[in-house]
Amino acid sequence: GAVSITKGGNTSITEIQGNGTALLTLPANFNLTGSINKTGGQALKLNFTNGGSVSGVVGTAANSVGDITTAGTTNFASSVNAKGAATLGGTTSFADTFTNTGAVTLAKASITNFAKNVTATSFTVNNATINFGNSLAFNSNITGSGTTLTLGTNQVTYTGTGSFTDTLTLNTTFDGAAKSGGNILIKSGSTLDLSGVPTLALVVTATNFDINNISPDTKYTVISAEAAGGLKPTPEENVKITINNDNRFVGFTFDASTLTLFAERYS
Template identity: 90%
Template sequence: FTNGGSVSGVVGTAANSVGDITTAGTTNFASSVNAKGAATLGGTTSFADTFTNTGAVTLAKASITNFAKNVAATSFAANNATINFGNSLAFNSNITGSGTTLTLGASQVTYTGTGSFTDTLTLNTTFDGAAKSGGNILIKSCSTLDLSGVSTLALVVTATNFDINNISPDTKYTVIFAEAAGGLKPTPAGNVKVTVNNENRFVNFTFDESTLTLFAKDVSQEVIDNDFKPGGPLANIPNAANIKKSLELMEQAPIGSDARLVFGNWGKLTPIQEADAVTHLMQDVVKPSDTIAAINNQVILSNISSSLINLNARMDVIQPAAVAAGDKDRDAKFGAWISPFVGNATQKMRNNISGYKSDTTGGTIGFDGLVNDDLALGLAYTRADTDIKLKNNKTGYKNKVESNIYSVYGLYNVPYENLFVEAIASYSDNRIKSKSRRVIATAL
């Protein structure tokens, strides 16, 4: 198989094994392989089913071999080669290697045989916080794995599904362990180099080199203190002290509560994302839509006040007098008025609160009449539509305010006195539609 390719059928059987096997390039075996000669695997070789060889197996330099099911052989030589285990399986063979990489992922490899590694041995594994398990090697009884000649044991762990709600003092993970005493001959503790790729800053890991065990620890308070200390990424945000106190209170909430879950997600944000999230959350304290609604109400009150001035002038014109015979009372005792309006406003950022630009259109229609010579009453209805586009920290946010305002107004001239009283009562119904951008914690 020196030209690579895919093999769909079985290669040999237990009763009728094939001889030597040599691979190069990219070779995929979809079914079981049974051999009895020397096997030299080069390039990238993948076995979707079992691999059995009663002879020796040599993995070429820089080769990659992928196993998905059980492996059995007389011996493996894996110098400067990579072996990937796609599932939990049994590996029954003697093995030696120098500069070898073993990728376990989340799989357990049950090892039977006599194995030894030298120089650098790299183990790539996954530790799942929700499942509380990870990829590991279990050394069966009467088997040994000798790592005493390893100069560097490079353990690379990808921690997934971790947050402070699913860890406890017993959340631990042993990478290599033996069923019987003496099954594992470890490398000296100083030779172990651990790298943990962790998605949650609230969870830290410690490693016991003597037992090759990884422990998870809640460090949320330490992270919060560092974020808000002088020079920290959140030290100078508005309301920093109150936000820190709020986070500390959420940390003390019962496990499983909404507050605790939100706090756990906070640890999945980078410091830059934290600052951005806090800025956007604080922006919600001051909403331009509320301000615009209040401004619209003021515009309406101004329009009605102008109408009352005109109404007062009409009342002054209408003086009580007798109507001569044959004449008609033509004085205007009822009136209607319309006042359209168009406006726009621009607010710059102030006190770290994002600015905005708004455009408003609308109009007011009113009806009024003289109840008597001294008293006039009226009704008015206003419709106003405002589009708001936010800027600065909230670029991309949009609000639409639909206002329906119902007003009753009146004017009373005090008889025989140069005094008058105006009164306006309004009820406002504001419907606000918002489109916003949210920061969401995701695992990478």
């Protein structure tokens, strides 16, 4: 049956294993040094009621956990393998891979941080934020309204069928030394439909620009596709770009038709 742990704080347990698929409710700030379903166990459901952390793996491919619910500030230091409904609220951070054979819903005003590859059946991201801490693969269908994606300088390779409505905000960094910036690459056979987005807000931070090292190839494309038809763009007039640039000798032009940003030296 369902089990509730009543006392939060730091707890050291080598491994928790599910004996059935009932709900394990964890108290506020339950910080586990150990793993869940590392060497065995059934797909128990996990409810982090108000923050906490797990140092070890949460489920494996052979012994996945079930539903996961988070609130508060919740940190997973190792890989997570689940099969069920994941509802992520507050600020949830995954330092390793996240795999869920099921739907993922990001709660309103939530922040989810991913550092390694993500795989799920579907993501629903309404009025929520996803931060990508490294270049990684995102393998899931996705829908969202009022979504914010923070890319930094990282490339997210996207596999799935995605669509957004309402405002979509992309926060990226354009690194002049690397001549590249945070971007999304849509893999062949996948689609990302932005045709229902009334405002595509691109917020670009320009950094590491040397006015003596700017050439015609100092540019990058924010969203691109490996195959024709992979990107269904919003009309050009819906693209709004903000560039935060601390070098007054470097200027930028933006091609809304290709979502490409070019750097140029002011004379």
